[in-house]
Structure formats: C-alpha cells, structure tokens
C-alpha cells in the first residue's frame with residue numbers, strides 16, 4: 001500500500017485506499033487552527049499584492065526583530081524558514097553523518113532528513129502503556145553517545161507533553177554531553193500551560209528550538225517557521241539556505257500573526273475546552289484516546305487490532321482521519337483527528353457513534 005506520508009491533501013488517502021471521494025469532505029487529518037487565519041490577514045491581503053513584484057527581504061528583518069523582541073533574544077539568534085519543514089532540512093545538513101536520536105512515534109520528517117544526510121539514526125521508543133510519556137532515564141543514557149536529539153514537544157501525533165522539569169533535565173544532559181537538543185515546538189502554542197524552552201536558548205549553546213507559524217495561524221499554504229539557537233548555529237544553518245527562502249507574503253503574514261496574541265490565546269482556550277467535550281463523548285462510546293494536551297488526538301476502537309475498517313468507514317462518509325501506518329509503534333492501531341469547529345466535531349461524533357452501532 002502506498003500510504004500518504006502526511007495529513008492534509010485527502011485525495012491521496014482516498015486514492016491509496018481506493019475509496020470513492022465524496023463531493024464534500026471534512027478533513028480531520030490536518031491539525032491547524034480550526035478558525036483559520038486571524039481576520040487581520042484577510043483585511044490586509046489586498047494591500048499586500050504590490051509586494052509580490054519585488055524580491056523579498058532576504059533577512060526578513062522586520063519579522064526577525066519582532067520574534068527576537070518577543071523571545072528576548074538578539075536578532076542573530078533567529079532564523080526564518082520556509083515552514084518548519086525547511087528548517088529541518090537545514091538541520092539535516094548541519095548534522096550530516098552524525099549520530100542522531102529521535103524520540104518516536106513522531107513527525108516523520110526528522111528521520112527522513114537525517115537519512116538523506118547519511119546520519120546514523122537510533123530511536124527512543126515511547127510506549128503506548130506509558131501514555132507516550134515514559135521515564136527518560138534510558139534516554140539520558142543514550143544522549144551520552146549522540147550528537148543530536150530530536151524531540152517533538154508537544155508530540156505529534158500523540159498530542160502528549162512532558163512536564164517542564166523533564167525537558168530541563170534532558171536539556172542539561174544534552175549540554176553536558178555536547179549533544180544538540182532539537183525541540184520542535186510546532187504545537188507548543190496550543191498548550192494551555194505553556195512550556196517553551198525558548199528562554200533557555202541564550203544560556204544553552206546546544207539548544208535549538210524550532211517553531212512553526214502555520215499551525216496556530218492556519219497559514220500552512222504560505223509556509224513560515226523560525227528557529228532559535230546560538231548565533232553560531234544560526235549562521236551555519238543560514239549558509240545552507242537559499243537566499244530568498246521566505247516569500248514576501250509569508251513575511252507580511254508573519255508580522256501580522258505575531259501581533260495577534262489575543263487570537264492565539266482565545267484559540268488555545270477554546271480548543272482545550274472543545275477537546276474535553278469531544279473526549280468525554282468518545283469515551284462514553286467506548287473509544288480509547290491519547291491524553292492529548294493540544295489540538296489533535298489519537299483514537300482507537302479497542303475492538304479492532306488494526307483501525308483500517310474504521311478508517312475506510314469514515315472516508316466513505318467524507319470524514320478524513322490521519323492514518324498512523326508510518327508511525328513506528330502505532331502501525332495503524334490508532335487514528336489521529338484534529339480538533340475542528342464544534343459543528344464539524346459533532347459530525348465526527350455522530351459518525352463514530354454510528355460505527356459503534358453498525
């Protein structure tokens with residue numbers, strides 16, 4: 001089977017399973033802000049047209065300044081990217097041929113870029129039994145032999161997060177053993193209790209924090225992310241990057257989004273409440289869920305070893321989950337769903353209720 005590598009673009013999932021795609025689908029395989037981009041983006045969009053004629057600012061200076069001020073870092077500790085995805089590609093080049101640990105199941109791009117750059121990859125496998133947040137003693141041992149550690153936090157696809165104290169313990173071990181600690185915080189701004197490590201970047205030269213603006217601000221089609229690290233690391237990564245990596249519209253949208261903290265705060269609160277509502281309903285139907293703290297979650301029907309029949313049932317109804325066939329340790333035994341707007345989540349609840357009765 002030729003499974004799509006990521007969520008979104010549902011037509012590829014329909015094609016690989018040979019299920020007829022209904023005219024209207026609800027895509028739960030994406031994990032973006034369910035309310036879309038902040039209204040300010042729409043308001044300014046027309047006036048941004050003039051900017052597509054010229055080349056973008058190669059340094060993205062205004063946006064970099066905004067980020068640096070927000071994170072209390074110097075401008076040279078910030079690197080913009082064409083989405084977090086591009087920044088991972090640059091990191092792969094930085095880490096070429098080195099020894100890498102990836103905490104998994106997780107976002108599959110880390111492994112892909114490491115393999116493409118000849119890295120020696122090993123894994124710290126999170127277990128379902130521990131709720132994907134097990135003790136990290138063994139990981140701390142592994143760090144001693146590694147050049148870099150990738151941790152997605154909060155983790156995609158489980159939605160789970162470690163307490164801040166655990167993150168700081170891992171960070172200290174990485175610094176001590178000269179191992180880069182690459183923390184992907186693409187979904188950190190969906191955590192009600194924030195847990196970014198950005199404030200440690202100044203003190204810890206081995207820390208690299210990667211952020212995405214495409215999730216909270218629903219601008220995935222525009223592509224925008226940034227990375228926080230020591231000025232030396234930023235300079236090395238920049239040397240691998242195309243000169244105009246981030247386009248003018250993404251730069252303008254980024255400036256606009258970062259001034260919409262209220263929008264992010266409201267979304268964060270709403271998603272947390274809505275996730276609780278959905279989870280209560282699903283648990284009462286007999287489904288098992290990951291203890292997600294963000295805007296997506298894993299679900300399984302415990303009566304099925306492999307969730308393929310449920311996946312096919314939902315696709316036929318125009319409801320698109322994210323399959324988990326390419327997450328080692330999940331292997332199709334779970335499905336991932338994004339938290340969408342309430343009415344859309346109700347459609348999902350109804351379909352999952354029907355599945356239980358069929």
Ligand SMILES: Cc1ncc(COP(=O)(O)O)c(C=O)c1O
Nearest residue numbers: 083084085107156186212214225
């Ligand atoms: C965990 C995680 N990190 C990073 C990314 C990349 O985000 P983007 O390139 O849209 O900024 C994704 C995209 O799905 C993701 O799930």
